[in-house]
Structure formats: C-alpha cells, structure tokens
Amino acid sequence: MSKAGRPTVAVIGAGTIGLGWITLFLGHGLDVRVNSRRPEARSVVLQGLRTFVPTLPGGAALDPEELLERVTFEPDVARAVQDADVVQENAPEDLLLKQELYRLVGDAAPERALLLSSTSTLLPDAMGERMKDSGRLVVGHPFNSPHIIPLVEVVAGERTRPESVTEAVDFYRSVGRTPVVLRRPVARFVxxxxxxxxxxxxxxxxxxxxxxxxxxxxxxxxxxxxxxxxxxxxxxxxxxxxxxxxxxxxxxxxxxxxxxxxxxxxxxxxxxxxxxxxxxxxxxxxGKGYAHLCLERDVRHRAVLDALAAVEAGGAERGSAA
Incomplete structure (x- = not known):
C-alpha cells in the first residue's frame, strides 16, 4: 500500500497493453509502478496517457500530467514489485522469459500480492513452473484496449488457489472491468x-x-x-x-x-x-497514423458503452418508479 493509503499496482511492460492498464489503474485512483527498461519510459507513458485518458469515463476532467505524478518508474523487476499489492505483467509471449520473470517476481513480491498476467496464450501452471509458490498466479487476459473494453478473461491453473481467483475477480471489478472466469483452461482462451x-x-x-x-x-x-x-x-x-x-x-x-x-x-x-x-x-x-486510429476507435467504443450504460440506468429508474 502506498503512503497515501492507495493500492499500488506494479505494471511490468509499457507496450500497448501495459499503457492501457496504466491508464485504467490511474483513472481509478491507484498508484502505479512501471517496470520498463526503456530509457524513454516516462515520455512513452505520458504520451500514452495523453492518448488514452480522454476516453476514460470522466476522462475530459483528468489531466494526464497530474496522473503521471502517481507513477514511479523502476527498471529492476525485483525492486518494482516490492511492496506491490497487485502485479499486472505484460511481457512478450515467450514461455521461458515468463518463467524466469515469475521466478523473480515470486521471490520479490509480498506474499499478499496478487500476481496477474495479460498473456493471451499461456497458462498459469506453465508460467509459474519455476516459482516456489505459483498458487497466487492468475491469468487476467484483457481485450484490447484494456482501459476501454470491459472484458477480462480470468484463467486459473491446477495449482492456482481458489482464493487467488476470487481476489482477481474482485480486483478487476474494482477498476470497472467485467471478469469472466473460464471453467477450464483452453488454448487462446475464449x-x-x-x-x-x-x-x-x-x-x-x-x-x-x-x-x-x-x-x-x-x-x-x-x-x-x-x-x-x-x-x-x-x-x-x-x-x-x-x-x-x-x-x-x-x-x-x-x-x-x-x-x-x-x-x-x-x-x-x-x-x-x-x-x-x-x-x-x-x-x-x-494515412491517419496509429495514434489517430486508436483514438478514433476508443472514442467509438466509449460512445457505445456510454449509450448502453444510459439505457441500463433508464431501465433501473423506470423499474424503481414502477
């Protein structure tokens, strides 16, 4: 927990998915510690926030530079996950790389920390093969863009503890996501x-x-x-x-x-x-450029989600009035 009493999420990797998670977590008031070896990581995250923040709920009132004040940068994995409440990993889809990564994370992160992977292909038991205790490792696979699209597929392994799955579901709900727990693991998920x-x-x-x-x-x-x-x-x-x-x-x-x-x-x-x-x-x-296309996509997604939310709210109001 941070000094301000806010949960701290360590985000490993500042690629497309990592930037989406960073934006989402900051938008929900969490402190974020970014693990990236890129020397320009701070400017990459700031640019990502400038692109993604406007499409958060209420994003027009949020200042990306003020949000950046709740981000710290740590290129060393072990130091990045120390004292973290949640770890959201976004490393490349390389099993050997992730096995070594989770060996380090498992040794360095607090026992209370929830360990989550954004992998779209690998299963927890395989990724946690070198960990002393892989029971708290859960797949939390988002659908791009994670700060917009509500779905998170939650996947457990045979060694995953049931309470870790429950904690993962509760965490994702706390940041406005819609988690769906797969009843059994399947390649590439659903x-x-x-x-x-x-x-x-x-x-x-x-x-x-x-x-x-x-x-x-x-x-x-x-x-x-x-x-x-x-x-x-x-x-x-x-x-x-x-x-x-x-x-x-x-x-x-x-x-x-x-x-x-x-x-x-x-x-x-x-x-x-x-x-x-x-x-x-x-x-x-x-012809439009990647950043422009992403913003155009996210604005449309947000418009659909906002319209559906308004329909749901109207139905609830009509139901209570009846």
Missing part, C-alpha cells in the same frame, strides 16, 4: 478463439473476391457487430427462433447449419496472402 473464427472466414471471403476488405468491415459493423454490442450470439439466435426460442431455431436449421460449417473457407497464410491483405490495409488505414 474471446480470441471467437475472433479468430470470424477472421478466418473474413480472409477467405476477401481473398475469394466476394467482397473487398472495406466492404467486409462494413458488413460486420452494420450487422452482427451492432447486434453483438448489445446481445451475445446465443441470445440473438434464441430471439431468432421466435416464441420457440433457440430450441426451435436449432431444430429447424440445425442440419443446414452443419452443412454451412463445412462450406467455410480455410485460407493459407502464404506470403502472397499476407502481402495482399497488408497492402489493402495500408491503403485503407495507413
């Missing part, structure tokens, strides 16, 4: 598996000349993307069945659905495919 399935067919349709990349993005944002911003696929297809619900929908279309799965494409990631897709993406998106 959100990325769903995203990968859609991307596979998207690439197939573009490469087959059915639609352009721009047209495919329009199809998604003007149909299923809009639908999924409000209800999930099972909920949507339950409504698609009318009064009979999902049971009726699957019973009527189940065989055809299986046939449609067999028709889905399996594009190969050849150099030609990568070059074609990369060139088209650069033509469509390359």
């Amino acid at each position: 959100a990325n598996r769903l995203q990968s399935a859609l991307l596979q067919e998207s690439i197939h349709l573009v490469r087959e000349g059915v639609v352009t990349m721009e047209e495919l993005d329009t199809v998604v944002t003007q149909s299923i993307g809009l639908r999924w911003a409000t209800i999930g696929p099972f909920h949507a297809f339950h409504l698609g069945g009318g009064e009979g619900g999902l049971r009726k929908w699957l019973g009527r279309l189940g065989v055809g659905l299986e046939n449609s799965w067999a028709e889905l494409g399996s594009p190969r990631m050849t150099e030609e495919t990568i070059d074609a897709l990369g060139s088209e993406a650069e033509r469509l998106f390359g």
